[in-house]
Amino acid sequence: MAAVQRTLGAGSSLAQRPAALLVSRGFTTLPALHAVAQQQQKPRTPAELLDPNLVSTVSEEHRLIKHQKTMPIGSRRRRAALGSTANIPFEQLPYQCFQEARKVLAADREEKLVQIQTQRERIARLEAQDEAVSGGKAEKRRRLDSMRRHLEELKIWADINDPIVKKKFEDGMGDMNKPVYRFLANRKWHSYKRPLLLQRLTQMNVIPDVIPHLDPVMEVTATFGRPIVPGDFVDSRRSEHPPTLHVQPFTAGSKLVTIVVVDADVPDLERDSFGFRCHAIYANVPVSPTQTRIALREVEKRGEAGLAWLPPFAQKGSPYHRLAVVVLEQPEGVTLDVEALRGVQRDGFILRSFADKQKLTAVGATMFRAVWDEGTAGVMARAGIEGADVELKRKRVAPLPYKKKDGARYR
Amino acid sequence: MKSFWSLNGLAGTWPACQIFPSRTLAVQLPISRFSTSATLQARKGKGGPKKDKRIVLIRYFLNHPRTPRPLRFSRLRALRHWAIHRAWNLYKAKQRDREERDLERMYNSMRLACEELRQIGENGMPGGKDEGRLYRVAMEKRNIWQGAPIEYARIQTDWPSKSGWNHEWKRG
Numbered sequence: 001m002a003a004v005q006r007t008l009g010a011g012s013s014l015a016q017r018p019a020a021l022l023v024s025r026g027f028t029t030l031p032a033l034h035a036v037a038q039q040q041q042k043p044r045t046p047a048e049l050l051d052p053n054l055v056s057t058v059s060e061e062h063r064l065i066k067h068q069k070t071m072p073i074g075s076r077r078r079r080a081a082l083g084s085t086a087n088i089p090f091e092q093l094p095y096q097c098f099q100e101a102r103k104v105l106a107a108d109r110e111e112k113l114v115q116i117q118t119q120r121e122r123i124a125r126l127e128a129q130d131e132a133v134s135g136g137k138a139e140k141r142r143r144l145d146s147m148r149r150h151l152e153e154l155k156i157w158a159d160i161n162d163p164i165v166k167k168k169f170e171d172g173m174g175d176m177n178k179p180v181y182r183f184l185a186n187r188k189w190h191s192y193k194r195p196l197l198l199q200r201l202t203q204m205n206v207i208p209d210v211i212p213h214l215d216p217v218m219e220v221t222a223t224f225g226r227p228i229v230p231g232d233f234v235d236s237r238r239s240e241h242p243p244t245l246h247v248q249p250f251t252a253g254s255k256l257v258t259i260v261v262v263d264a265d266v267p268d269l270e271r272d273s274f275g276f277r278c279h280a281i282y283a284n285v286p287v288s289p290t291q292t293r294i295a296l297r298e299v300e301k302r303g304e305a306g307l308a309w310l311p312p313f314a315q316k317g318s319p320y321h322r323l324a325v326v327v328l329e330q331p332e333g334v335t336l337d338v339e340a341l342r343g344v345q346r347d348g349f350i351l352r353s354f355a356d357k358q359k360l361t362a363v364g365a366t367m368f369r370a371v372w373d374e375g376t377a378g379v380m381a382r383a384g385i386e387g388a389d390v391e392l393k394r395k396r397v398a399p400l401p402y403k404k405k406d407g408a409r410y411r
Numbered sequence: 412m413k414s415f416w417s418l419n420g421l422a423g424t425w426p427a428c429q430i431f432p433s434r435t436l437a438v439q440l441p442i443s444r445f446s447t448s449a450t451l452q453a454r455k456g457k458g459g460p461k462k463d464k465r466i467v468l469i470r471y472f473l474n475h476p477r478t479p480r481p482l483r484f485s486r487l488r489a490l491r492h493w494a495i496h497r498a499w500n501l502y503k504a505k506q507r508d509r510e511e512r513d514l515e516r517m518y519n520s521m522r523l524a525c526e527e528l529r530q531i532g533e534n535g536m537p538g539g540k541d542e543g544r545l546y547r548v549a550m551e552k553r554n555i556w557q558g559a560p561i562e563y564a565r566i567q568t569d570w571p572s573k574s575g576w577n578h579e580w581k582r583g
Contacts, residue, residue, distance in 0.1 A: 090487060098491045101498035108501055161501065163494040167486075 056080035090164065105161045112158035119151045155179040176289035179252070186250040189219050200231040200367060201324075209264050210276070210324045210351050211362050218287070218364035219248040220327050233320070234312075234368045237375035240382070242280060242296035242309035247287045247327055247364060254288040256330045258360055259296070262351050263312060263370075265321040267392060278349035279323065281306035283336040306341030311379050312370040317392035321370045326351060328360035525549070 047067035055064050055072050056079045064072060072079060088094070091102065126134060126144060134140040159165050159180035168174050174181030194216060201207045207214055221227050222243040224234055249255065261279040268275045282299055283306045300308055314321045330336065336358060344354070355362065377388040484492055529546040532539030 090490070093487075093491065095491060097495055101495040104498040104502055105494065161494070161497045163490040166493065167490055 054079055054083040056083055108161065109158050112154055116151065116154045116158065119147065119154060123147050123151065152179055156183045176248075177252070182250045182252070182289055185219075185248065189248075189250075193219065197230045197366065201365060204231060204322055204367065204369075206264065206322055206324045206365070206367050209322075210262050211326060211355075211365070212352060214362050214365055216364045217250065218327060219246070219250075220325065220364040220366045221246040221248075222325055222366050222368065228366070228368050230366050230368070232368050233371060235375060236311065236313060236370060236373055236379045239368070239370065240311045240375075240379050242300060243325075245294040245296060245325070245327075246292050247285075247294060248292045249287055249289055249363075252289065254286055254291070256335060257285050257287050257363070258283045258306075258328045258330055258336060258358070259285060259294070260326050260328065260351060260354070261309075262324050262326065262349060263321050264324060265314075265319065266347070267315065267318050269392075272395075275347070276349050276351070277310075278307060278344060278346045279312060280309045281341050281344060283338055283341055284330070304338060306336070306338050307344055307346065310346065310385075311383050312368075313376050313380050313383075313385060313388075314370045314372050315387055315390055315392055316372040316376075317394075318372070322367060323370060324351075324365060324367045326362055327364040328355055328358075329363045331359050334359070 045067075047063045050060055050064045050068065052064060052068070052070050052073045055061050056076055061072050061076075064070060123144065126140070126147065129140070131137050131140050134143065156179050159178070160183070165174075165180055165184075169181055169184045174184065176182055176185065197216060198214075201214065222245055224238040224243045227246075228234060228243075245259065247257065259280070259282040261281075263277040263279055264274070266275045266277045280296070282294075282296060282304070284304070285294055285299070287294070296305075296309065299305055312321060312323050354360075380386075380388040482489075482492065525546060528549055529543050530537045531545050532542035
């Protein structure tokens with residue numbers, strides 16, 4: 001990171017450098033454009049040439065702060081170390097064992113690339129083959145599927161041993177269009193967040209209550225200002241407006257999804273029970289590995305929402321309400337009729353029936369909870385919902401007729 | 412900046428300043444030692460109490476943790492370490508794979524040879540009266556282990572040696 005800064009900091013000799021040297025950049029995450037832009041600037045005064053990554057004496061630091069109005073980066077010890085070391089790219093670091101290891105890894109990668117090529121040729125050959133020869137339509141499709149899966153695996157294996165790939169992924173700079181970064185992201189999600197989500201969904205019985213079964217394949221994060229952990233209690237004022245969702249699929253290609261928000265704990269006083277209520281439906285939302293952010297508020301502003309956001313609320317005295325945000329995948333090439341969705345009845349909404357009717361499959365979910373708080377009355381008033389002045393109370397259970405023992409024995 | 416220059420200008424006229432250089436020269440700071448233990452102990456043969464080797468060893472094994480300390484590396488060092496580790500794993504996996512394939516190849520060729528034997532009959536031609544005789548004879552395990560069951564036979568390995576420890580061996 002600092003390495004490139006240093007070559008630039010040298011400044012005066014930049015103009016004479018051959019272009020090839022600039023191409024072999026150091027171990028850096030800075031874009032190349034930045035380097036080019038700096039190169040084209042006019043020669044500057046010595047104080048402006050000071051590099052916040054490299055100044056290591058007190059006077060240099062003072063001059064840097066005074067003229068460039070920036071603080072030096074990192075410790076003085078680090079800056080001195082950076083300044084006195086040669087700028088060698090990570091791959092060329094002169095450690096014998098490391099270099100030998102790189103040779104082994106490169107040879108393996110070459111092998112994998114050859115395998116990928118042969119696998120592609122095999123797939124093409126099978127695709128061209130007559131169905132009768134390859135053992136029927138179903139058999140051919142099965143074989144093609146398995147071969148394509150193997151091809152995807154090979155693509156991952158070709159890059160999985162690259163330390164630069166590892167570093168980029170850890171820095172969050174991975175390109176999700178590449179299979180290896182998708183694989184790493186998926187593995188990371190499976191290591192903690194997905195089990196946590198499933199734990200919350202099953203412990204709070206969202207899974208049998210709202211959806212019969214869920215095997216999440218997309219990471220869904222709801223953001224009310226800041227991201228929520230599945231199961232969080234969200235203040236009613238925070239959830240007054242629809243959240244921004246981050247839906248991260250781990251397979252290539254763009255898909256259309258429908259997002260449904262369901263309250264699973266609506267008190268039903270007549271039946272002395274609880275029911276469901278649909279808080280929002282957004283249909284035909286495109287999602288791909290790189291297009292993950294879904295600002296539901298903007299979707300509403302564009303008028304593309306099926307059912308617009310109804311702020312979650314819990315009446316005073318009612319137990320917490322579970323709100324499930326379910327992402328359902330639409331069948332390939334099918335778009336839902338948004339106008340028709342506007343007629344969906346909010347109260348008594350059953351997600352299973354809806355999904356069955358529209359042929360949707362649940363691919364991801366998250367949840368949060370709502371309770372009565374000091375903002376709920378205002379939220380309900382602004383949304384035009386009645387019932388903020390009602391306090392629900394549990395029915396008094398008639399005590400069992402047993403004789404009370406004297407108090408002395410309970411001491 | 413300005414005040415600094417003016418101070419320097421004053422220096423020539425200010426009598427107290429004459430004392431300054433001489434004072435700084437006069438103060439000789441003692442060079443600090445890097446070790447705080449007594450110098451006597453560092454001397455060979457002389458210093459320090461005699462230590463019993465057994466006690467030293469006992470103390471070492473009691474106090475030494477069973478696991479080595481965790482590797483603490485900088486980012487790039489850790490990445491290099493990781494790359495080396497992956498390369499080593501890859502190398503070992505490939506080696507294992509090669510050895511397994513080799514064994515498989517040998518097994519297959521032996522199986523084929525046995526199949527050939529089984530089919531050989533009279534005059535080295537397939538079929539006939541004696542078909543399978545050679546195979547049967549080859550599979551017989553009588554008398555090759557001097558009557559002992561085959562399971563008791565020693566598996567032929569390079570190590571340990573057949574003759575046991577050579578106590579007569581001396582460094583040449």
